[in-house]
Amino acid sequence: MTPANDAIPLWLVSVICELWFALSWILDQLPKWSPVTRETYLDRLALRYDREGEPSRLSPIDFFVSTVDPLKEPPIITANTVLSILAVDYPVDRNSCYVSDDGASMLCFDTLSETAEFARRWVPFCKKFAIEPRAPEFYFSQKIDYLKDKVQPTFVKERRAMKREYEEFKVRINGLVAKAEKKPEEGWVMQDGTPWPGNNTRDHPGMIQVYLGSQGALDVEGHELPRLVYVSREKRPGHNHHKKAGAMNALVRVSAVLTNAPFILNLDCDHYVNNSKAVREAMCFLMDPQLGKKLCYVQFPQRFDGIDLHDRYANRNVVFFDINMKGLDGIQGPVYVGTGCVFNRQALYGYDPPRPEKRPKMTCDCWPSWCCCCCCFGGGKHRKSSKDKKGGGGGDDEPRRGLLGFYKKRGKKDKLGGGPKKGSYRKQQRGYELEEIEEGIEGYDELERSSLMSQKSFQKRFGQSPVFIASTLVEDGGLPQGAAADPAGLIKEAIHVISCGYEEKTEWGKEIGWIYGSVTEDILTGFKMHCRGWKSVYCTPTRPAFKGSAPINLSDRLHQVLRWALGSVEIFMSRHCPLWYAYGGRLKWLERFAYTNTIVYPFTSIPLIAYCTIPAVCLLTGKFIIPTLNNLASIWFIALFMSIIATGVLELRWSGVSIEDWWRNEQFWVIGGVSAHLFAVFQGFLKVLGGVDTNFTVTSKAGADEADAFGDLYLFKWTTLLIPPTTLIIINMVGIVAGVSDAVNNGYGSWGPLFGKLFFSFWVIVHLYPFLKGLMGRQNRTPTIVVLWSVLLASIFSLVWVRIDPFIAKPKGPILKPCGVQC
Ligand SMILES: O=c1ccn([C@@H]2O[C@H](COP(=O)(O)OP(=O)(O)O[C@H]3O[C@H](CO)[C@@H](O)[C@H](O)[C@H]3O)[C@@H](O)[C@H]2O)c(=O)[nH]1
Numbered sequence: 025m026t027p028a029n030d031a032i033p034l035w036l037v038s039v040i041c042e043l044w045f046a047l048s049w050i051l052d053q054l055p056k057w058s059p060v061t062r063e064t065y066l067d068r069l070a071l072r073y074d075r076e077g078e079p080s081r082l083s084p085i086d087f088f089v090s091t092v093d094p095l096k097e098p099p100i101i102t103a104n105t106v107l108s109i110l111a112v113d114y115p116v117d118r119n120s121c122y123v124s125d126d127g128a129s130m131l132c133f134d135t136l137s138e139t140a141e142f143a144r145r146w147v148p149f150c151k152k153f154a155i156e157p158r159a160p161e162f163y164f165s166q167k168i169d170y171l172k173d174k175v176q177p178t179f180v181k182e183r184r185a186m187k188r189e190y191e192e193f194k195v196r197i198n199g200l201v202a203k204a205e206k207k208p209e210e211g212w213v214m215q216d217g218t219p220w221p222g223n224n225t226r227d228h229p230g231m232i233q234v235y236l237g238s239q240g241a242l243d244v245e246g247h248e249l250p251r252l253v254y255v256s257r258e259k260r261p262g263h264n265h266h267k268k269a270g271a272m273n274a275l276v277r278v279s280a281v282l283t284n285a286p287f288i289l290n291l292d293c294d295h296y297v298n299n300s301k302a303v304r305e306a307m308c309f310l311m312d313p314q315l316g317k318k319l320c321y322v323q324f325p326q327r328f329d330g331i332d333l334h335d336r337y338a339n340r341n342v343v344f345f346d347i348n349m350k351g352l353d354g355i356q357g358p359v360y361v362g363t364g365c366v367f368n369r370q371a372l373y374g375y376d377p378p379r380p381e382k383r384p385k386m387t388c389d390c391w392p393s394w395c396c397c398c399c400c401f402g403g404g405k406h407r408k409s410s411k412d413k414k415g416g417g418g419g420d421d422e423p424r425r426g427l428l429g430f431y432k433k434r435g436k437k438d439k440l441g442g443g444p445k446k447g448s449y450r451k452q453q454r455g456y457e458l459e460e461i462e463e464g465i466e467g468y469d470e471l472e473r474s475s476l477m478s479q480k481s482f483q484k485r486f487g488q489s490p491v492f493i494a495s496t497l498v499e500d501g502g503l504p505q506g507a508a509a510d511p512a513g514l515i516k517e518a519i520h521v522i523s524c525g526y527e528e529k530t531e532w533g534k535e536i537g538w539i540y541g542s543v544t545e546d547i548l549t550g551f552k553m554h555c556r557g558w559k560s561v562y563c564t565p566t567r568p569a570f571k572g573s574a575p576i577n578l579s580d581r582l583h584q585v586l587r588w589a590l591g592s593v594e595i596f597m598s599r600h601c602p603l604w605y606a607y608g609g610r611l612k613w614l615e616r617f618a619y620t621n622t623i624v625y626p627f628t629s630i631p632l633i634a635y636c637t638i639p640a641v642c643l644l645t646g647k648f649i650i651p652t653l654n655n656l657a658s659i660w661f662i663a664l665f666m667s668i669i670a671t672g673v674l675e676l677r678w679s680g681v682s683i684e685d686w687w688r689n690e691q692f693w694v695i696g697g698v699s700a701h702l703f704a705v706f707q708g709f710l711k712v713l714g715g716v717d718t719n720f721t722v723t724s725k726a727g728a729d730e731a732d733a734f735g736d737l738y739l740f741k742w743t744t745l746l747i748p749p750t751t752l753i754i755i756n757m758v759g760i761v762a763g764v765s766d767a768v769n770n771g772y773g774s775w776g777p778l779f780g781k782l783f784f785s786f787w788v789i790v791h792l793y794p795f796l797k798g799l800m801g802r803q804n805r806t807p808t809i810v811v812l813w814s815v816l817l818a819s820i821f822s823l824v825w826v827r828i829d830p831f832i833a834k835p836k837g838p839i840l841k842p843c844g845v846q847c
């Protein structure tokens with residue numbers, strides 16, 4: 025409201041930018057108002073479902089691992105992930121591992137055979153000595169005293185032997201990799217002499233191979249091992265395969281036919297199980313008799329190995345994982361981030377969560393829930409988290425009500441009455457009554473379900489597989505009666521459900537399974553579930569449940585961020601945009617805010633670019649956007665500034681995020697903002713506005729599957745990505761030089777205002793500093809072209825400003841230019 029009269033256009037631009045920043049700040053801030061930290065009690069879970077000497081009643085789980093390109097995703101990494109899964113601390117007959125190979129590579133296939141063989145020794149070793157993590161590569165490379173807490177006398181000897189065997193295993197895998205480097209003329213041939221069906225990776229039949237499991241090999245000590253299944257879905261030219269989302273949906277169907285566990289744990293091929301109790305952690309929520317029924321998934325934070333000490337490009341993303349996600353957990357639940365997530369199979373099938381009975385509400389529905397938050401301001405956080413800690417009822421402020429509707433309930437044996445009477449569940453008495461009521465409506469529930477959905481409508485929804493459809497109706501997961509008796513028939517059906525025509529005219533990818541239409545299929549998939557009213561839970565065990573790898577070089581990182589941002593823009597322009605999708609549904613307001621934030625953030629790149637340019641323009645033209653303030657305005661200004669700092673400090677305090685991590689996050693917000701996000705906005709618009717040739721579409725998709733992400737296209741991409749930030753750095757540096765030399769020439773009087781301007785330029789440069797380091801430092805192929813382009817752009821830009829000076833109304837007297845010449 026206090027325009028800088030001599031620089032109205034600049035002032036206007038900055039006010040517009042500020043308005044957008046304010047809006048996006050609100051979108052980011054509101055969903056963080058009731059953060060939740062959860063605690064689990066594994067011993068109580070065991071008391072209830074997994075007692076010594078009794079058969080375990082823990083729910084079965086199917087692990088999904090996705091891989092696409094054995095050259096970019098090294099087989100030894102995938103093998104480690106698989107080994108860590110086979111060795112988790114969970115009943116073996118309730119654990120299966122499905123590996124999806126979108127690259128149809130025999131290398132991956134052979135690697136899994138070797139891995140299955142090695143698992144026969146690795147798994148009993150892990151279980152015997154309770155080692156962590158159970159991915160051999162990472163276990164053996166730990167720099168800790170491995171004798172600590174280990175009492176068995178044979179440990180040292182067996183560890184040494186195991187290490188040697190792992191080295192041998194690695195040699196074998198490396199041998200396979202070396203062999204795979206050159207494809208023979210006549211294509212690959214399998215060990216038994218038959219040609220590999222996946223020789224043409226774009227045109228091949230579906231392939232399935234089952235290893236281990238009850239009918240397969242036992243471990244060296246004679247115990248059963250979890251089942252391991254290799255799956256490569258059918259690929260034919262002319263079919264859209266929908267990248268990872270398509271691969272996941274194929275696995276959903278295969279696993280339904282072969283094992284049909286009620287829960288599904290999804291991992292990227294590079295994310296191994298770092299905490300062998302991870303599944304149990306998730307079950308603390310999913311098998312909770314009350315909370316569990318409402319949960320679509322339990323998400324774990326993504327943690328990473330092998331990131332540079334200072335995490336230059338904010339790969340760890342701690343601000344997101346330790347602040348935003350915990351905030352969301354207090355509303356309707358964290359977003360799904362693509363890996364490290366345990367799903368409720370029913371939620372993937374597009375069913376609604378159990379519907380609460382209608383009953384008079386005490387509060388008016390028309391008020392968004394954050395109004396209620398305000399009322400219990402202060403106590404909110406603590407009340408909520410302490411409730412959650414009890415494990416019962418969860419952080420759930422809805423009245424507890426009976427169940428009606430489609431939700432598949434746990435079998436009778438799991439009912440509360442059968443469990444221990446004391447301990448974990450505070451709402452036990454209450455829960456028991458409810459369970460009895462549910463018992464009463466159980467039969468009705470089933471009837472209602474089958475009458476609502478005739479066989480026909482089932483087929484329209486799930487596709488033409490009677491076996492699959494039957495599996496969706498099995499209480500408590502597991503195979504339909506009699507199905508298990510015919511393994512050959514099951515495999516045949518499994519091949520059927522991964523054929524590429526299977527999803528035609530069904531709801532797959534539209535309403536059920538992983539949702540298609542965005543390269544960030546994860547956000548979309550989770551969003552759909554939250555819209556249906558499901559809740560999710562964020563589980564953060566002290567020992568990270570899963571660990572993965574992240575791109576630590578600048579161009580790869582920018583490329584990754586570009587894909588995420590592009591995915592968001594795609595959602596923004598689709599029918600699923602959180603701004604207008606599913607009103608009147610059961611998506612909570614603040615959750616909608618958070619999703620809106622996740623998809624509009626790339627647009628912040630535009631004001632950000634303006635904001636990074638303004639300081640340089642100020643320095644070059646001698647104008648300034650901040651007018652001389654009166655007292656009241658200064659108080660407002662300072663108060664706003666202090667409140668922002670205060671929220672920041674509070675956030676860091678409750679989340680435990682360090683100042684350094686926070687600062688990296690700020691820096692990368694600017695770096696990504698002025699490069700990748702900007703490109704994403706343009707690519708997104710070009711894509712939607714239709715005038716885009718198919719080539720361009722391929723480019724944006726290639727980012728998601730890494731497989732085609734090389735060659736000139738890739739090179740071109742990262743060079744362009746680097747140009748805007750480089751240009752910004754250079755014009756700001758030029759601006760600083762110009763400003764200082766101007767002040768030097770004009771004497772001491774002009775130093776005062778200069779400091780203000782210099783401050784803003786420094787702000788830009790310190791934010792872009794990691795980028796500058798990445799550009800300069802140890803890069804082998806120095807991107808000369810980028811530097812040239814940027815210098816060129818920056819000098820043209822500066823010259824234009826100096827010459828035209830649109831913000832200077834009428835120069836009185838000679839003005840000193842950066843060149844130092846009076847003109
Ligand atoms: O056609 C494809 C393409 C990719 N993938 C798999 O998808 C996963 C993720 O790919 P990656 O290149 O590692 O992407 P990131 O950016 O590291 O992944 C994050 O972001 C993705 C969404 O953009 C999510 O799918 C991931 O789960 C999430 O970890 C990998 O396991 C791939 O093998 C496939 O299975 N089929």
Ligand SMILES: [Mn+2]
Binds near residue numbers: 292574
């Ligand atoms: Mn990844």
